[in-house]
Amino acid sequence: MSRIGKKPIEIPKGVEVKLEGTHIEVKGPKGKLEKEIHPDIVAKIEDNKIFVERPSDRKFHKALHGTTRQLISNMIEGVSKGFSKELEILGTGYRARMEGTKLVINVGYSNPVEVNPPAGIQFEVEGQNIIRVRGIDKQLVGDVAASIRRIRPPEPYKGKGIRYRGEIVRKKAGKAGVKAGGK
Numbered sequence: 491m492s493r494i495g496k497k498p499i500e501i502p503k504g505v506e507v508k509l510e511g512t513h514i515e516v517k518g519p520k521g522k523l524e525k526e527i528h529p530d531i532v533a534k535i536e537d538n539k540i541f542v543e544r545p546s547d548r549k550f551h552k553a554l555h556g557t558t559r560q561l562i563s564n565m566i567e568g569v570s571k572g573f574s575k576e577l578e579i580l581g582t583g584y585r586a587r588m589e590g591t592k593l594v595i596n597v598g599y600s601n602p603v604e605v606n607p608p609a610g611i612q613f614e615v616e617g618q619n620i621i622r623v624r625g626i627d628k629q630l631v632g633d634v635a636a637s638i639r640r641i642r643p644p645e646p647y648k649g650k651g652i653r654y655r656g657e658i659v660r661k662k663a664g665k666a667g668v669k670a671g672g673k
Contacts, residue, residue, distance in 0.1 A: 493556075494556040494559055494560060495542055495544065495552075495555035495556040495558075495559045497559065498539040498540065498541050499539060499540040499541075499542075499559065499562055499563050499566060500538070500539055501535075501538050501539065501540065501566065502566070502570050504518060504519050504570065505517070505518040505566055505569060505570050506518070507535060507540065507566070509533055509534075509535060509540075512526055512527050512528070512529050513525075513526055513527075514526075514527060514533065514562060514565070516562075516565045516566055516568075516569050517569060518566070518568075518569025518570045519569070519570065520568070520569050520570065520571075520572050520626050521568075521569055521610070521626045522569065523565045523568060523569055523626060523627060525561060525562075525565060527558050527561075527562075528554050528558065530544070530545055530551060530554065531543070531544055531551075531554050531555065531558045532544075532545075533558070533562065540562060542555060542558055542559040542562065543555075564628045567628075568625075568626035568627055568628055569626055572624060572625065572626050573624070573625060573626070573627075573628045573631045574622055574623060574624045574625075574631065575622070575623045575631055575632065575635035575654065576620060576621070576622050576623075576654070576655035577620070577621040577622075577623070577635060577638055577639060577652055577653065577654055577655065578619055578620055578621075578652070578653060578654075578655050579595070579597065579618075579619040579620075579621070579651075579652050580619070580644070580649055580650055580651065580653065581597065581598065581648075581650035581651065582650075583596065583598070584596060584597045584598065584619070584642075584650065584651075585618035585619060586615050586618060586619065586621050587615055587618065588613065588614075588615050589604075591606075591607055591612075591613070592604055592605065592606055592607075593605040593607070593613045593615070593621065593638070595621075595638070595641060595642075595652075597641060597642040597651070597652065598642065598650075599642075603641050605637075605638060605641075607634070608630065608634065610625050610626060610627055610630060611623060611624070611625040611630060611631065611634050612624045612625065620655070621638065621652075623635045623638070635654070638652060639652050639653065639654065644657075644659040646659065646660065646661055646662045647661065647662055647664060648661075649661060
């Protein structure tokens with residue numbers, strides 16, 4: 491059995507879970523999330539815990555088992571605590587600022603890049619070079635953070651650009667140059 495799939499999911503106080511067939515709905519202090527799970531996977535609520543079961547030991551069902559359990563767990567964590575990703579901007583003159591709910595980023599292009607947050611996502615700017623993306627849906631938070639990083643990914647020579655906080659960018663050596671007296 492899948493090690494992740496067989497772990498029960500604790501339902502914290504303040505979180506309400508509804509299971510109707512293959513539809514799961516999770517409500518909490520931060521919001522509400524809904525998801526359709528695969529019809530082969532069965533989820534049950536017993537003693538304030540959610541158990542996820544699979545019908546067989548086929549490779550497909552094993553993969554679905556762990557994935558479904560983790561998706562439900564992420565939904566519960568999202569509506570109770572929320573998720574966030576931090577990005578940092580490195581480079582001379584590179585900076586970010588907020589204009590209402592919109593994020594405006596200056597990263598060396600002729601015009602600033604404006605990013606509108608999708609529903610359920612909030613941006614925060616700390617100083618001028620730290621961007622925080624917050625939300626209750628883990629996948630959406632990751633997608634938005636990746637799309638912001640894609641605006642100006644870190645380049646390998648000086649490391650300038652937008653990167654995840656704590657990300658290590660491997661730097662390349664520059665040109666070796668011409669030997670003295672050589673052609």
